[in-house]
Amino acid sequence: MPRAELDRALGELVEQARKVLDTQGRLRALVRANRAVVSHLELPVVLRAIIESAVELVGARYGALGVIAEGGGLEQFIHVGMSDETVARIDHLPEGHGLLGALIDDPRPIRLDSIADDPRSSGFPEGHPPMTAFLGVPITVRDAVYGNLYLTDPVAGGFTEDDEQLVKALAANAGFAIDNARLYAETVARQAWSASAAEMTAGILGSEAEQSREELATRTATLVGARAVLVVGFDLHDDTFRVLGASGAAGDLDPTTNSRIRSAIEGAQPTRLDELSGIRLPDGRGSGPALVIPFDGMSGEPEVLIAVRATGDPAFSAFELERTATFSRQAALAMELAEARADHERVVLLEDRARIARDLHDHVIQQLFGAGLELQSVQSALGPGRLADRIDGTVKSLDDAIAQIRTAIFSLSHQQGPAESLRHRLLDIVQEVGEALPRPATVSFSGPVDLVTDAALADDVAAFVREGLTNVVRHAGAGTATVEVVASADEITVDVADDGTGIGGASRRSGLANLSERAERRAGALDVESTPEGTRLRLRLPVSVEGVR
CATH class of the missing domain: 3.30.565.10 (Histidine kinase-like ATPase, C-terminal domain)
Incomplete structure (x- = not known):
C-alpha cells in the first residue's frame, strides 16, 4: 500500500509537471504570436500576421479574419489554409451571414465542436472544404468591434477552454496593433495629402482655370484610389451643369436629376454614397461607392467634386471624406487666389499700356508735330526747289508716323474685343x-x-x-x-x-x-x-x- 500511494503521487506530480510545461509552451507561443503581430506597422501586413499567428497558436488548419463594414456585413475577409484553386472553386468569399453573422451581431466568443450541428450555421457553398470544430473571437479597437477571428479544424480534434483564452488574449493585443497600424496609416496619408495640396496649390497659381480643375481631379483620384473623378459646375436656377474637369470618367451622368447629389449641393454637405449610377469607368466596370464634395467655384456658382470607385470596391471611409473635402476647399481657395492674381496682373498691364499711350500722345506725337511745323517753316523760307521737295517728303513721312502712333495709342488705350x-x-x-x-x-x-x-x-x-x-x-x-x-x-x-x-x-x-x-x-x-x-x-x-x- 505505501508503494502504491507513492506511485500514485509520483504520477500526479508528473502529470502536473507536464501540464505546467505545456502551459509554459503555449504561453511562449502566445508571446511569439504577440511579437509577430506588433512588429509591423502596415495595416494589411498586421491583419495577415494576426490570423497566421492565431492559426499557429492553437494548431488550427483554417483561419480567417473578417473586418466588419460600417453598415454591417464584412468589408474584408483575409483567410489562410485554403489553396488558390479551392478559393476559385468557391467563387465568392463569405459576406457575414449564418454563423459568421451571429458573431457580428453578438460579439462574444463562440466555441463549437461541430459547425453543422449549430442551428445558426447556414452551410457551406459548393466547392468549400469540410470543417468541423469552430472558434470565433471578436477583435475590439478602442471599445469598438473592428472584426472577428475565425478558426476551424484544430489538429487536436477540438478547441479547449485554454485555446479560447489564448485566442482572446491574442485578439486583445491584436486590437492595439490594429489601432497603431491605423494611426500610422492615417499619419502617412495626411502627409501625402499635405504634400499633394502644396504641389497642387503651386500648380494652380501658375495655370489656367480649366487646367486647375483637371489637376484637382487627377490628384484626388490618386489620393483616394478612385477610378474616376469629375469636377462639375452647377446652375441650380435653370438645372444645368457642365463638366469642368475630369480624370478617367465617361458616361451620361446627370447630377441635376440625382436627389442625393442635389441635396448635398443645396446643403453644402460632403456626402458618401454606397452606389452612384450613370458613370461608365474606363475599364468598362460599373460605378460603385462615391464621394460628393460641394465647394464654392470661382464664378460664385456651386461646384462639386464627384469621386467614384468601381462596383465591388470598398466604400470610402470617413477619413477620406474629410480629407477630400478639405482638399477641394484648398483647391478652390488656390483657384480664387490665382484669379485674383490674374486680375491684378491685367490691371497692372492696362495701367502700363495707358501710361505708354499717354506718353506717346503727350510727348512723342507733340515732338513729331513740332518737328513737322519747323520743317514746314524752313520749307517756306527756302521757296520752291529740290531741297524744299525733300523737306515736303520728310513732313509727309512724319505725318504717316504720327498716324501710325495714333493707331498704336488706340490699340493700347482700349481693351480689344471681337x-x-x-x-x-x-x-x-x-x-x-x-x-x-x-x-x-x-x-x-x-x-x-x-x-x-x-x-x-x-x-x-x-x-x-x-x-x-x-x-x-x-x-x-x-x-x-x-x-x-x-x-x-x-x-x-x-x-x-x-x-x-x-x-x-x-x-x-x-x-x-x-x-x-x-x-x-x-x-x-x-x-x-x-x-x-x-x-x-x-x-x-x-x-x-x-x-x-
Missing part, C-alpha cells in the same frame, strides 16, 4: 493674318472710321481686309504689307498694299472677283494697281445708306 469697333476688328485681322509674312503687316487709320461705319459696312470692310491680306500671304511672295483706312463724311477708302511680285496672269486675277462683287453691291469701286514691285488694292465705299443696293 466686335467692339471696326478699328479693333481690323487690328485683330492684321495681327492674325499679317503675322504669316516675314515682316508683320501694319495698319493705319485716318478720319472718323468708327463714326461713319454701320455694322453692315464694317462687315464688308473687315471682309475685304481679311481676303486681301490672305491673298498677299498665299500668292504675292511679299515681305510685308500695309493697310490704310481713310474715312470722311461721304466715303471710306481702304488700301491693302504689298511689296510682292505683282498679280501677273489672268488666272491670278480671278481671285479678285469676290472683292469686286462686294464693292459693286455697295455702289463702290475696287481699283487694282499691280507692278513687279508690288500690288495695291483700293476699296472705295460710300457711307450713306442710299448707296447700298
Whole structure:
C-alpha cells in the first residue's frame, strides 16, 4: 500500500509537471504570436500576421479574419489554409451571414465542436472544404468591434477552454496593433495629402482655370484610389451643369436629376454614397461607392467634386471624406487666389499700356508735330526747289508716323474685343493674318472710321481686309504689307498694299472677283494697281445708306 500511494503521487506530480510545461509552451507561443503581430506597422501586413499567428497558436488548419463594414456585413475577409484553386472553386468569399453573422451581431466568443450541428450555421457553398470544430473571437479597437477571428479544424480534434483564452488574449493585443497600424496609416496619408495640396496649390497659381480643375481631379483620384473623378459646375436656377474637369470618367451622368447629389449641393454637405449610377469607368466596370464634395467655384456658382470607385470596391471611409473635402476647399481657395492674381496682373498691364499711350500722345506725337511745323517753316523760307521737295517728303513721312502712333495709342488705350469697333476688328485681322509674312503687316487709320461705319459696312470692310491680306500671304511672295483706312463724311477708302511680285496672269486675277462683287453691291469701286514691285488694292465705299443696293 505505501508503494502504491507513492506511485500514485509520483504520477500526479508528473502529470502536473507536464501540464505546467505545456502551459509554459503555449504561453511562449502566445508571446511569439504577440511579437509577430506588433512588429509591423502596415495595416494589411498586421491583419495577415494576426490570423497566421492565431492559426499557429492553437494548431488550427483554417483561419480567417473578417473586418466588419460600417453598415454591417464584412468589408474584408483575409483567410489562410485554403489553396488558390479551392478559393476559385468557391467563387465568392463569405459576406457575414449564418454563423459568421451571429458573431457580428453578438460579439462574444463562440466555441463549437461541430459547425453543422449549430442551428445558426447556414452551410457551406459548393466547392468549400469540410470543417468541423469552430472558434470565433471578436477583435475590439478602442471599445469598438473592428472584426472577428475565425478558426476551424484544430489538429487536436477540438478547441479547449485554454485555446479560447489564448485566442482572446491574442485578439486583445491584436486590437492595439490594429489601432497603431491605423494611426500610422492615417499619419502617412495626411502627409501625402499635405504634400499633394502644396504641389497642387503651386500648380494652380501658375495655370489656367480649366487646367486647375483637371489637376484637382487627377490628384484626388490618386489620393483616394478612385477610378474616376469629375469636377462639375452647377446652375441650380435653370438645372444645368457642365463638366469642368475630369480624370478617367465617361458616361451620361446627370447630377441635376440625382436627389442625393442635389441635396448635398443645396446643403453644402460632403456626402458618401454606397452606389452612384450613370458613370461608365474606363475599364468598362460599373460605378460603385462615391464621394460628393460641394465647394464654392470661382464664378460664385456651386461646384462639386464627384469621386467614384468601381462596383465591388470598398466604400470610402470617413477619413477620406474629410480629407477630400478639405482638399477641394484648398483647391478652390488656390483657384480664387490665382484669379485674383490674374486680375491684378491685367490691371497692372492696362495701367502700363495707358501710361505708354499717354506718353506717346503727350510727348512723342507733340515732338513729331513740332518737328513737322519747323520743317514746314524752313520749307517756306527756302521757296520752291529740290531741297524744299525733300523737306515736303520728310513732313509727309512724319505725318504717316504720327498716324501710325495714333493707331498704336488706340490699340493700347482700349481693351480689344471681337466686335467692339471696326478699328479693333481690323487690328485683330492684321495681327492674325499679317503675322504669316516675314515682316508683320501694319495698319493705319485716318478720319472718323468708327463714326461713319454701320455694322453692315464694317462687315464688308473687315471682309475685304481679311481676303486681301490672305491673298498677299498665299500668292504675292511679299515681305510685308500695309493697310490704310481713310474715312470722311461721304466715303471710306481702304488700301491693302504689298511689296510682292505683282498679280501677273489672268488666272491670278480671278481671285479678285469676290472683292469686286462686294464693292459693286455697295455702289463702290475696287481699283487694282499691280507692278513687279508690288500690288495695291483700293476699296472705295460710300457711307450713306442710299448707296447700298
